[in-house]
Amino acid sequence: MSPSLSCVLRYMINADVINNLPSPKVMVIGDFLLDRYIEGKIERISPEAPIQIFKVQKDSDIRLGGAANVVHNLMTLGARVIALGASGPDDASKKTLQLLSALKKKWGVERLDYKGLVFDRNHHIPVKERMIAHDQQVLRVDKESQDEGYQISSNIENKIIRYCVANIKKADIVILSDYNKGVLTKGLLKKVISLCRRYKKRVLIGPKGRDFTKYRGATAVVPNRSETEEATGIPIIDKTSYKKAAHQMLKNYGLDLVVITLGSKGLYLMDKKGVSASDAARHRDVYDVTGAGDTVLATLGIAFASKLPYQDALHLANLAAGVVVSKVGTATVTREDIIQHHYLKSQHENIKAEHKFKNVKELTGVLSGKKTDGKKVVFTNGCFDLIHSGHIRTLEFARAQGDILVVGLNSDKSVRIIKGRSRPILNQSDRIKVLSAFSAVDYIVLFDQPTPLELIKKLKPDVLVKGADWDEGRIVGADVVRSYGGRIARVPLIPGISTSDIIRKINKSK
Numbered sequence: 001m002s003p004s005l006s007c008v009l010r011y012m013i014n015a016d017v018i019n020n021l022p023s024p025k026v027m028v029i030g031d032f033l034l035d036r037y038i039e040g041k042i043e044r045i046s047p048e049a050p051i052q053i054f055k056v057q058k059d060s061d062i063r064l065g066g067a068a069n070v071v072h073n074l075m076t077l078g079a080r081v082i083a084l085g086a087s088g089p090d091d092a093s094k095k096t097l098q099l100l101s102a103l104k105k106k107w108g109v110e111r112l113d114y115k116g117l118v119f120d121r122n123h124h125i126p127v128k129e130r131m132i133a134h135d136q137q138v139l140r141v142d143k144e145s146q147d148e149g150y151q152i153s154s155n156i157e158n159k160i161i162r163y164c165v166a167n168i169k170k171a172d173i174v175i176l177s178d179y180n181k182g183v184l185t186k187g188l189l190k191k192v193i194s195l196c197r198r199y200k201k202r203v204l205i206g207p208k209g210r211d212f213t214k215y216r217g218a219t220a221v222v223p224n225r226s227e228t229e230e231a232t233g234i235p236i237i238d239k240t241s242y243k244k245a246a247h248q249m250l251k252n253y254g255l256d257l258v259v260i261t262l263g264s265k266g267l268y269l270m271d272k273k274g275v276s277a278s279d280a281a282r283h284r285d286v287y288d289v290t291g292a293g294d295t296v297l298a299t300l301g302i303a304f305a306s307k308l309p310y311q312d313a314l315h316l317a318n319l320a321a322g323v324v325v326s327k328v329g330t331a332t333v334t335r336e337d338i339i340q341h342h343y344l345k346s347q348h349e350n351i352k353a354e355h356k357f358k359n360v361k362e363l364t365g366v367l368s369g370k371k372t373d374g375k376k377v378v379f380t381n382g383c384f385d386l387i388h389s390g391h392i393r394t395l396e397f398a399r400a401q402g403d404i405l406v407v408g409l410n411s412d413k414s415v416r417i418i419k420g421r422s423r424p425i426l427n428q429s430d431r432i433k434v435l436s437a438f439s440a441v442d443y444i445v446l447f448d449q450p451t452p453l454e455l456i457k458k459l460k461p462d463v464l465v466k467g468a469d470w471d472e473g474r475i476v477g478a479d480v481v482r483s484y485g486g487r488i489a490r491v492p493l494i495p496g497i498s499t500s501d502i503i504r505k506i507n508k509s510k
Contacts, residue, residue, distance in 0.1 A: 018316070018335050024305035025170055026074050026298075029084040029160065029192060030067030030177030030184055030206075032117065034092045036129045037061040042138065054131050054138065064099050065128060066294070067177035069332075070206070071100070071114075073298035074175075075107050076332040077320075079305075082167050084116030084160050086152050086183050088123035090145065096125050116163040120156045126181055150182040157188045168195055173202045173305040175297060176218075180208040193217045202304055206297045207231070216253045220304075222297050223249075224261045236262070239400065246270040259314070261296055261321075267314045278400055279314035280439065295324045295333055311396065356436045357444045360458055363406065366443070367459060370404050378489075379461035381408035381452045383415050384431050385424040390493060392438075397491040398465040399440035406443045406459060407435055408452040417450050451476040465489045 039058040046053050064072045067085055074081050083100070087093040097117070104112045124145035131139040152160075160183075168174070174196050178184045194217070196203040202219040212231045215221055225236045232245040246258040250272050257271040266280040299320040303313035316338065323333045358366065367377055380398045384391055384407070399405045409431060415424040424431065428446060435444050447455045456464065456477035464481045468490045478488050 018338055021078065021302060021306050021335070023078045023080055024172035024302060025080040025082065026301050026305065027082045027084065027164070027168065027171040027174045028067055028071050028074065028177060029116075029164065029174070029188075030070070031179035031181035032064075032068040032083075032085045032087065032096055032125055032183075033066030033179060033181070034096055034125055034127045035063045035065035035069075036127055037063070037132055038129065039132045042133045052138070054133060060129075062095060062099070064096065066126075066179045066181070067183075068096060068100070069294040070175060070177045070298050070301075071112070072103065073295050073320075073332045074301065075103055075111060076334050077298060077302055078335060079298075079302055080111050081113070082116060082171060083112065083114040084163055085118070086120045086123045086156055086160070087117050087125060088120055090124040092125040092127045092143075093123070113167075116160065116167070118156055118159045118163070120152060123152060123156070123182075126179075144181075146182060151185045152182055152188075154187070157185055160188060161191050164192055164195060168199055168201060171201055173204060173301050175301045176203060176205045177294070177297065178206060178208045184214075186214045189214045204297065204301050204304065206293060212249060212253050215255070218253075218255055220257045220259060220300075221249065221253075221255060222259045222261065222293070222300060224293060225263060228260050236260075239268075239402070242268055243270065243276070246276075259296075259300060261293060267296070267318055269310050269314055271310075275310070276400060277310040277314055277396065279311065279318045292321045292325050295320050299333075356441060357432050360445060360455065363443055363445050364458055367404070367406070371462075375404050376402035376462045377404045377406060377459070378402040378463040378465060379406045379408060379452075379456060379459060380465040381410070381447075381455075383410045383419065383424060384435055385415065385419075385426055387434055394465070394467070394491050395438055395440045397489075398463075401463045401465060401489050404442045405440055406445060406461065407441050408455050409435065409444055409446050411446045411448045413448050414450060453477050453480070456480055460484065460486075462486050463489055465491055468492050 038056055038060045040054050040056045042052045042054055044053050045051070063069070067083070071081050071083050087096060097114075100112065100114045100117075104114075127143040129141040129143065130137050174192065176184060176189065176192065193203055193215070195201075196219070197217060205215050205218050205221045207215060207221045207223050207227055210230045212221065223231060228234070228242065228245050228249075229236050232248050234241055234245040234248065236242050236245060242260050242262065246260060246268065247270065249255060249258050250270065255272065257269060260268045262268060266278060268276070268278045270276040296317045299317040300313055303316050308316065319338045320333045323337045371377060378398050378401045380394060382391070382394070395405070395407070409428065410418070412424060412428045426434070432444055432446075435441050445455065453476050457480055461481060463486060464475065464477055466475045466488070470490065475488060481488065
């Protein structure tokens, strides 16, 4: 398979997955905000003080923010939405209702129900004003009428709960978007999470603040790096730290899973069984990260409601985030946007794939530079003949152990020595091309010997990965890696899945 054909096939498969996503009904409860954008230019410094003069050119662009932005993203991605929260007598509340009404008119009456946005004469929707010059934010002004620590009254809380009770059976998933603006009180959160448990509805939370006890019992929380640090007290500096933080949140708050958004590092997921997945961020020009968390939350909501596997859900959310950060201001993403972004990303990665295959001398030099930069090198090896789910698990597990994944690939000669004359099914050229298509794989190197021992001695990986069916004493190269302070990691196997098993089943069916 040529690299260009590999790119096209991956594009077609992902486009098919995206286009065939259902249109789940999602209940969104949270803090509705408004984002206002004032465009201008800066050309001189004020004579009155050492500050820039912002000259207004366009005033103003008003967009839905906070939980309202989650609603907007869900709708552009094809979901049906039931929106709950609070509005008031202020101009921002009136504008929010106008924008929601416009969405309903655009996408269809059946696509949006915002009757759960309860009127409260004491509530005012916050407005975040951003000054934009040369496609960059230069100043943000927050307008909030409520005092810090404000919360909706028990009367308004009960009205929201009643609307939730009346409609929760219709929802495929519930999203709670917490901006710490007073709507998601501890009492409301406890009642909603309890309802979701009773009706077996997944509840996904965009958290805020240090106190995560208020989210106890939810299905999942989706904190960013700083929110994770604030909630756990663990500085997020590497993979070890965010795994430790995820584990702590799962244990302390009775969650089913945690998804940490890591900005340029992508997304990391861990569930209560210890299963983890990650998806690296794709290269994209970043103009504005405003609302990217809302987009990730909305996309994960649709993905989980559609019962996508973890890896696919993360990949979809990452692609969606890649689109919105390339736009200025609070933005939304469509399925078509994601497909186009994926295709461009696949072309970009395909160019890199041609450079993944290295000989030993080239690779030794490359890894020396990576290690100098503080990168941790992971090594795994195998024939990788007829790729199956066990191979995929191995590659994803191995990639999660460090920064650079090197795959030692048995050459055709080596495979014949250990497997017999009928193997490999795919020649080494084809196997290199298939492995190159995996984003988890950074480099591929061939070896002719029955074992990769000599290769391991030359590359000196920090982590050696092998299947759990191998005792550490039998793992080739384990003693070498441990001798300089490296470690061994064993990947859990999928029972009954191997290339040999697949070949036997094929031969038996003939």
